[in-house]
Amino acid sequence: MGKAGRFACILTPMICTLISLLATVVVLLGGTNKNSGPISGLYFFSIDTRHISTPSGFDIVIPGTTVTGDHLSTGFNLSSKDLGLADFYTSSLWNYCSGTITGEEWKITECGKPSATYFFDIVHILNSSTVDGAPEIQFPDSVLKVNKAVAWASKVMIASYIIGLIATTATFVVGWFGLISRWGSCVTTIIADISFFFILTASIISTALYYSMREAYNKALGEFTVTASTNMRMYNATWLAAAFALAASVFWMFSTCCCSGRRARVMGTDHSSKKAVKTGAGYERISTPYMGGSVAGHSVPMTDVKKQAVGFEPYRHA
Secondary structure, rough: OOOOHHHHHHHHHHHHHHHHHHHHHHHHOOOOOOOHHHHHOOOEEEEEEEEEEEOOOOOOOOOOOOHHHHHHHOEEEHHHHHOOOEEEEEEOOOEEEEEEEEOOOOEEEEEOOOOEEEOHHHHHHHHHHHHOOOOOOOOOOOOHHHHHHHHHHHHHHHHHHHHHHHHHHHHHHHHHHHOOOHHHHHHHHHHHHHHHHHHHHHHHHHHHHHHHHHHHHHHHHHHHHHHEOOOHHHHHHHHHHHHHHHHHHHHHHHHHHHHOOOOOHOOOOOOOOOOOOOOOOOOOOOOHHHHHOOOEEEEEHHHHHHOOOOOOOOOOOO
């Protein structure tokens, strides 16, 4: 296979690697810039706190408000502003954001500082958002247990995304050496496998984590009319990265065994196809009249060579 064939063989996994890289970058950029609509609109999970309500007979005072026991005994409806909360909170990979909802428009007004140790700590977020001087909100044990699991899973998820991004970048860089030889493709395949493993791990953790959080919070906080939801755009991005990482890994492996990558041919320095020139150093048959060859330019057939008859000469007598 020549230059064009080898290039076509490498082009497919390179394109898959590039798409996986771009999709991973999109996931990592989500929620990092509140002034950018497309970026701030990328998040894994959100909770809507616009209309907080309590059932009749609810016997816990909401801190930082003027709500009396009479209100609590009959049930009441509050807005998030009454408690000093934002209308909604979103969770991305590095931080959370909050904002207001007007009609159907969600507007990000504040984003936390990105951190490699971030996890969606609902207890800390809501307590830090309440009005000044209010005591901390006491959450049920079920919510606290979920928080501990979320903290551990988030650290593994962030580490997996970072390693996946580094491995995917290395795959794209090292992959160009696969154009020269199969050894280059072999090394690239190993790196591509690592990339796929960590991106797949991160995608599985993020999906399982935030879908579980959605169900847990809707169950624990549903009676307060606090609803949790997930954002499909973020999951589309992370699973797109995983899918193309898998495709890149498969095609890189294919390029190690099914496409010729001999350096001499690809680089245009292969002269093996040229006709060999005699140098005189090898063996060459010598023409002789007895083998049907020629002598001094004249062909001498073997049939013309006759044996000389033995002569007889009688004795002479003087």
